[in-house]
Amino acid sequence: MSNVDSITVPTTSLVEAAHEVCSVAREQRNETEGLRKLAPPIVEKLIASKIFRLGLPKSLGGWEDDPVKVLKTYEALSGAEASVAWISWNNHLATTFGRFLDEESMHEIYGNSSHVYANSTRPEGYAKKVTDGYMVSGRWTLVSGCELADWFALRCIVTTDDSKPKPGPGVELKILFIPKEAITIIDTWSVGGLRGTGSHDIEIEGTFVPERYAVDFNSHVSIDTPYSRLPIGCMNAAGCAAMALGLAKSATDELIKMGHERVTPGKNPDLRDRPGVQVVVAQSLSSLAASSSQLYGSVSNLWEESLKGNEFSDKLLADVWAAAHVAATTARSVVSEIYAVAGTSALYTKFPFERIHRDIHAVLQHGIIQPHWMNQAGMAYLGLTPTAAMFRI
Numbered sequence: 001m002s003n004v005d006s007i008t009v010p011t012t013s014l015v016e017a018a019h020e021v022c023s024v025a026r027e028q029r030n031e032t033e034g035l036r037k038l039a040p041p042i043v044e045k046l047i048a049s050k051i052f053r054l055g056l057p058k059s060l061g062g063w064e065d066d067p068v069k070v071l072k073t074y075e076a077l078s079g080a081e082a083s084v085a086w087i088s089w090n091n092h093l094a095t096t097f098g099r100f101l102d103e104e105s106m107h108e109i110y111g112n113s114s115h116v117y118a119n120s121t122r123p124e125g126y127a128k129k130v131t132d133g134y135m136v137s138g139r140w141t142l143v144s145g146c147e148l149a150d151w152f153a154l155r156c157i158v159t160t161d162d163s164k165p166k167p168g169p170g171v172e173l174k175i176l177f178i179p180k181e182a183i184t185i186i187d188t189w190s191v192g193g194l195r196g197t198g199s200h201d202i203e204i205e206g207t208f209v210p211e212r213y214a215v216d217f218n219s220h221v222s223i224d225t226p227y228s229r230l231p232i233g234c235m236n237a238a239g240c241a242a243m244a245l246g247l248a249k250s251a252t253d254e255l256i257k258m259g260h261e262r263v264t265p266g267k268n269p270d271l272r273d274r275p276g277v278q279v280v281v282a283q284s285l286s287s288l289a290a291s292s293s294q295l296y297g298s299v300s301n302l303w304e305e306s307l308k309g310n311e312f313s314d315k316l317l318a319d320v321w322a323a324a325h326v327a328a329t330t331a332r333s334v335v336s337e338i339y340a341v342a343g344t345s346a347l348y349t350k351f352p353f354e355r356i357h358r359d360i361h362a363v364l365q366h367g368i369i370q371p372h373w374m375n376q377a378g379m380a381y382l383g384l385t386p387t388a389a390m391f392r393i
Contacts, residue, residue: 014054014063014073015069015076017049017050018049018073018076018077019076020045020049021046021049022077022079022080022084023080025077025080026080032081032196033195035196035198036196036198037145037148037196037197038084038145038148038196038198046084046087047113047116051088051091052088052091052117053091053110054070054073054091054095055093055095056098056110057227057228060106060110060111061113062227064226064227064228066300067227067238067299067302068296070092070239071238071239071295071296071299072296074088074089074246075242075246075249076246077243078242078245078247078250079246080250082193082194082243082355082356082363083195083196083197083359086144086194086197086243086363087148089236089239090119090197091117091145093119093236094118094151094153095110095117096232097119097153097232098110099222099223099228100216100217100219101212101213101215101222102222103223104212105177105212106223109151109177115150115151116145116150117151117153118143118144118152118153119175120140120142120143120202121175122140122142122155123171124139125137125138125140125156125157125204126156126158126164127156127157127158127159128162129158129159129160132210132211133213134158134176134209134214135206135209136154136176136206136207136209137204137205137207138154139204140154140202141188142199142201143199143201144197145198145199146183146185146198146199146202147198148198149180149183150179150180151177151178152179152180152183152202153176154178154204155176156175157171157173158173158174172216174214175215176209178204178207178209183202183203184202184203184204185200185202186202191362192362193358194359194363217232226303226307226309229306230302230303231312231392232390232393233368233390233393234320234321234324235302235320237320237321237325237369237373238295238298238299238320238323238324240324240364240366240368241327241369242295244328244331244360244364244369245288245291245292245295245327245328247331247335247356247359247363248284248288248330248334248335249288250352250356251284251335251338251352251353251356251357252285252288252334252338254351254353255284255338255341255353258342259281260272271343276341277341280338280340283334283337284334284337288330288331288334291330294323294327295326297323298319298320299323301319302317312392314386314391317380317386317392318379318381321373321374322373322374322377324373325373325374325377328364328369331360332364335356336357339353339356339357373388
């Protein structure tokens with residue numbers, strides 16, 4: 001077991017730590033893009049800042065404080081380089097799943113402060129029950145940060161034989177924690193948006209996983225704190241939305257900067273003199289401010305209830321789900337409008353618009369931010385019982 005006594009939360013504030021990472025992320029943008037994974041100096045900075053450990057208890061270098069500051073960290077990182085924010089957000093989910101482990105297992109998996117984590121909630125693998133554990137095999141798609149990770153939290157369908165049932169009612173699902181030595185990476189990540197996340201497929205063939213490394217969402221939470229009580233689903237959606245906001249705010253800032261810089265003598269109107277640009281800037285600033293206020297306000301309300309040890313009402317959860325979807329889709333619309341009015345500059349990779357445009361569309365492909373969550377939120381507001389399994393988890 002690793003010595004965890006030396007693992008501490010960063011002495012600098014989370015905002016300061018994020019800004020330091022942002023500086024390195026901007027310097028390494030081209031390297032990250034070319035490698036299709038985060039450049040090594042970025043990974044080193046993220047590890048040193050403990051941003052990869054925010055979802056853990058304080059004893060393991062975690063945050064355990066206002067979750068809005070975590071969301072604003074994603075927003076800041078995304079404004080500098082979306083792939084950096086994505087991997088940080090992905091690590092938070094992989095460490096959050098650790099709350100269902102017993103304390104000894106948690107220390108074994110998270111005890112090394114230099115470790116990086118990856119996960120897949122897609123139940124694409126199979127865990128066959130055997131004595132004292134499971135034999136795991138399968139192939140998972142879109143495993144972000146797999147080349148960087150030391151541990152993987154992978155969702156599997158549990159079986160008692162060699163059959164391969166499909167996910168559905170009555171099928172047992174488990175999340176199993178598996179070290180990198182058991183993982184084979186299959187190079188599949190040839191994409192545009194979020195290219196630096198290295199979201200390749202991975203494969204496992206007949207690896208034994210002990211029973212205590214297998215959990216589900218009904219497993220006992222061994223460390224009960226306000227942060228560990230926060231629901232995983234809607235908080236994950238809020239993180240996705242925060243990244244989208246960061247991208248949209250970065251695009252807006254760049255358009256305003258370009259408007260100040262592109263002032264030329266002559267008869268043609270400068271960029272800042274064009275009515276279409278003026279409207280887009282005003283609408284972008286206003287809509288992003290409103291979406292940010294709604295998102296962070298709903299999460300703050302959730303946090304207050306968690307601090308009090310109260311149960312979360314469906315309406316309170318619906319507020320976060322709905323705010324996350326609205327913020328993310330608003331941010332995408334803002335980026336699309338800015339891309340349109342930026343003219344031919346938006347086509348060139350030397351300007352950030354081109355990359356922001358493809359990154360934000362990739363961010364909004366994630367299942368946690370899809371329109372059906374608005375249906376679930378609407379059910380709660382109408383006095384119905386939301387039916388999605390992840391709505392309350």
